[in-house]
Amino acid sequence: MAKGSKEKAARRKRVHDSIRQTIMGTSQRPRLSVYRSNKYIYAQLIDDLSGKTLTAASSLEADVSGENRTEESRHVGELVAERAQEEGITKAVFDRSGYKYHGRVRAVAEGARDGGLHL
Template sequence: MSISTSERKKRIRRRIRKVSSGTAERPRLSVFRSNSEIYVQIIDDTLGKTLVQASSRDKDLAQEKGTKSEIAKKVGKAIAEKCKEAGIDKVAFDRGGNLYHGRVKSLAEGAREAGLKF
């Protein structure tokens, strides 16, 4: 019997989180992808605080038109701009159990284009 996709995603998430941890010098960029939206946070795990966040539901991005991948790329650019304002230039990428494909890949490419280093 094979495992369900949600159980597979949980296993991958636990495996990633064993190794990936955010520090003050290199916080963790955490991605959550739902069926219709995408959310991203910059987290310092030593303090247990979210430093910066962006999502496709933010006021400036909610009015945007385009495909989900195009919107995810804009969210990536938005999080990179907010990181620059907060003085963050390097992050550890946590894809949250999602495959590095589609919207997650678009978000990462948008963040890299805007100057964020993984």
């Protein structure tokens, strides 16, 4: 029997809460949080101690392009890494937000690494 969307969302929320109990971003090593919708992907670097977003990028931006959503996700990772380096940030903690480390979520992480961010 297939899982319904409510069960999937509840499971993702439980996994995300579990991940957030162990991961915390600081100003020196912020948390790279990923949100994935069906059409777009968003990434932001968050300092949890001050509760502020340091930099962000998404596939909605004009300079992000690709043949498919996975390539766009990779470009989002590279873009957020580039913006992080402008802020003087070289290290981050990757927060997959309860999604599987697969596909577009993985592409964001690899793009950030290629952009010079150490995860």
